[in-house]
Amino acid sequence: MKNFSRVVGRTPYYVVTGGLAILFLYPLLWTAISSVSPQPGSAQVDGYGFGNYVTLAHYQAGVLTYLGNSLVISVTAVVVTVLTALLGGYAFAKFAFPGKDALFLLTLAILMVPYATLLIPLLIWLKQIGLNNTLVGTGLVLAVFQLPFAIFMMRISFESVPRELEEAALVDGCGTLSALRRVLVPAVKPGLITVGLFAFLAAWNDFMVPLYLLGGDNQPLPLALVNMRQQVMGVIDYGATQAGVVVLTVPCVLLFLVLQRHYVNGFMSGALKG
Amino acid sequence: MSLKTAPPRGATSPPQPPEGPRRPRNPHRRAWQGWAYASPTAALVLVFFVVPIVLVFVMAGSDWTLLGGNQGGNLPENFTAVLDHRMFWPAVTFTLKYTAIATVLLIGLGLGLAFLVQESTRWRAFLRTAFLLPTALGLASASLLFYALYSPQVGPITPLLERLGLTDGPVSVLGTADGALWSTVLLIVWRYAGFYMLLLLVGLQGIPGDVYEAARLDGAGTRQVFLHITLPLLKPSLALSTIMCVTGSLLAFDQFYILTKGGPDGSTMTLVQLVYNLAFESKRDIGMAAALSVIVLFALVIINVVQLRMMRRNPDE
Numbered sequence: 001m002k003n004f005s006r007v008v009g010r011t012p013y014y015v016v017t018g019g020l021a022i023l024f025l026y027p028l029l030w031t032a033i034s035s036v037s038p039q040p041g042s043a044q045v046d047g048y049g050f051g052n053y054v055t056l057a058h059y060q061a062g063v064l065t066y067l068g069n070s071l072v073i074s075v076t077a078v079v080v081t082v083l084t085a086l087l088g089g090y091a092f093a094k095f096a097f098p099g100k101d102a103l104f105l106l107t108l109a110i111l112m113v114p115y116a117t118l119l120i121p122l123l124i125w126l127k128q129i130g131l132n133n134t135l136v137g138t139g140l141v142l143a144v145f146q147l148p149f150a151i152f153m154m155r156i157s158f159e160s161v162p163r164e165l166e167e168a169a170l171v172d173g174c175g176t177l178s179a180l181r182r183v184l185v186p187a188v189k190p191g192l193i194t195v196g197l198f199a200f201l202a203a204w205n206d207f208m209v210p211l212y213l214l215g216g217d218n219q220p221l222p223l224a225l226v227n228m229r230q231q232v233m234g235v236i237d238y239g240a241t242q243a244g245v246v247v248l249t250v251p252c253v254l255l256f257l258v259l260q261r262h263y264v265n266g267f268m269s270g271a272l273k274g
Numbered sequence: 275m276s277l278k279t280a281p282p283r284g285a286t287s288p289p290q291p292p293e294g295p296r297r298p299r300n301p302h303r304r305a306w307q308g309w310a311y312a313s314p315t316a317a318l319v320l321v322f323f324v325v326p327i328v329l330v331f332v333m334a335g336s337d338w339t340l341l342g343g344n345q346g347g348n349l350p351e352n353f354t355a356v357l358d359h360r361m362f363w364p365a366v367t368f369t370l371k372y373t374a375i376a377t378v379l380l381i382g383l384g385l386g387l388a389f390l391v392q393e394s395t396r397w398r399a400f401l402r403t404a405f406l407l408p409t410a411l412g413l414a415s416a417s418l419l420f421y422a423l424y425s426p427q428v429g430p431i432t433p434l435l436e437r438l439g440l441t442d443g444p445v446s447v448l449g450t451a452d453g454a455l456w457s458t459v460l461l462i463v464w465r466y467a468g469f470y471m472l473l474l475l476v477g478l479q480g481i482p483g484d485v486y487e488a489a490r491l492d493g494a495g496t497r498q499v500f501l502h503i504t505l506p507l508l509k510p511s512l513a514l515s516t517i518m519c520v521t522g523s524l525l526a527f528d529q530f531y532i533l534t535k536g537g538p539d540g541s542t543m544t545l546v547q548l549v550y551n552l553a554f555e556s557k558r559d560i561g562m563a564a565a566l567s568v569i570v571l572f573a574l575v576i577i578n579v580v581q582l583r584m585m586r587r588n589p590d591e
Contacts, residue, residue: 021404088315095308116549117567121329144322205412222414238428256410
């Protein structure tokens with residue numbers, strides 16, 4: 001009886017939260033289903049199937065080109081972010097050197113500057129250094145935007161490693177570099193995974209930086225999808241657009257579900273110490 | 275420098291600059307190494323942050339067009355041209371309005387969701403994942419998704435309204451000024467509510483349980499506990515969330531570029547969208563776009579400093 005009344009008492013809670021969960025999941029399910037559903041004005045006029053994905057695959061340079069671009073940009077951003085933050089975090093946490101605080105603050109100051117402010121001069125400046133309309137240049141820019149979080153995170157990670165661990169390695173005759181490689185990298189691995197995950201998601205999903213810096217066959221998938229929608233004036237192929245959204249989203253959702261713990265921890269360390 | 279004067283090791287050391295872990299072997303070597311490890315950071319920051327910042331100020335003071343390049347300095351002109359631009363004040367007003375709406379809704383809903391999933395049970399773990407899942411999407415993907423969702427051709431809105439007998443033709447929710455604003459707000463709420471839920475949840479779980487117990491023992495009701503215990507102790511998390519939300523909304527771009535392009539009739543033109551238009555669409559005037567983005571930069575810095583000041587006041591009570 002007591003149990004029964006508890007369940008009844010909780011019913012409104014389950015109804016409200018269940019409803020909310022449906023509302024949050026609905027757009028995702030809707031796109032996934034619509035991308036294979038019949039729709040007027042798409043390759044999927046009747047019956048279910050993957051016609052929209054075929055349209056998408058053949059759009060201009062082909063979806064594989066755009067996916068490849070996204071991948072090159074993201075991998076560049078992740079590798080540069082992780083390496084830079086690993087070395088930089090080590091420097092900021094374990095060394096004393098002149099200009100350290102100034103450089104740290106300057107890195108954090110990137111957070112204060114809007115994308116739009118930096119992208120206009122970057123458009124011109126990248127041309128000067130031979131990186132205009134290049135995937136690597138865009139990856140580097142995206143890595144720089146990730147640096148404040150990444151350096152901050154790695155500094156915390158290195159600071160929380162007990163001193164004795166590194167000292168022991170140094171006493172045993174390691175240089176700082178091999179101490180870093182053999183002892184410290186394993187200790188800060190969770191932080192590195194978080195930094196890499198955030199850098200990947202940010203680079204993979206970024207729209208504004210490629211919009212300013214890339215064009216033609218060098219577009220990553222999000223930009224190509226938006227342009228695909230705009231170029232066919234009047235008649236928008238929503239089917240192909242939805243297929244594109246699915247292609248873009250699936251890797252992110254999978255990564256998110258697999259690495260959820262790191263994702264949440266990343267927010268927490270930012271929130272607690274920030 | 276005798277051994278005796280070395281700082282005690284075992285005790286938890288205050289945030290002292292971490293000195294060499296061994297006896298000061300050769301301080302110069304450590305400093306040199308520190309710089310070596312920090313050099314990739316320094317190089318990236320210098321090339322892709324410091325140089326562009328300097329350059330944007332130069333551009334803001336120059337007659338610089340997208341196709342014509344730099345045609346020499348003209349200091350105040352870009353700034354006066356921006357202030358005189360017919361879309362400048364509408365964009366300022368709209369951006370502030372959008373920021374106010376988005377911040378109130380996102381922080382309010384984020385807090386509400388955080389309360390709903392506060393305790394850990396299997397059901398709540400599922401809820402957390404459901405609310406957080408949109409956060410994994412890029413803003414551009416989410417905007418494209420909602421663009422289709424809102425479309426009169428394929429979206430579910432027109433059929434739904436038809437079935438309810440409220441309309442007999444296609445409904446274009448993005449076609450009116452109010453519709454475009456609130457459609458964008460709905461997208462943003464969907465995409466970011468889980469994010470703020472998480473930030474606030476971290477804050478909620480940082481409040482020790484015995485504080486609540488003590489309040490309950492003293493006879494405080496739910497409302498009183500919320501107002502006098504939860505809210506004050508949650509202040510740091512609320513402050514962080516608010517700053518992030520205000521900053522993000524003031525710089526809104528992707529969602530408007532994709533959903534409305536600033537329309538209909540310039541009614542959803544944000545400042546960053548205007549920067550883009552000045553540079554690439556209406557004017558193709560890089561100098562003017564740079565001037566506006568410098569204005570946005572200063573506004574943002576001032577707003578952030580003011581917010582930080584307000585939150586630093588009575589830091590502990």
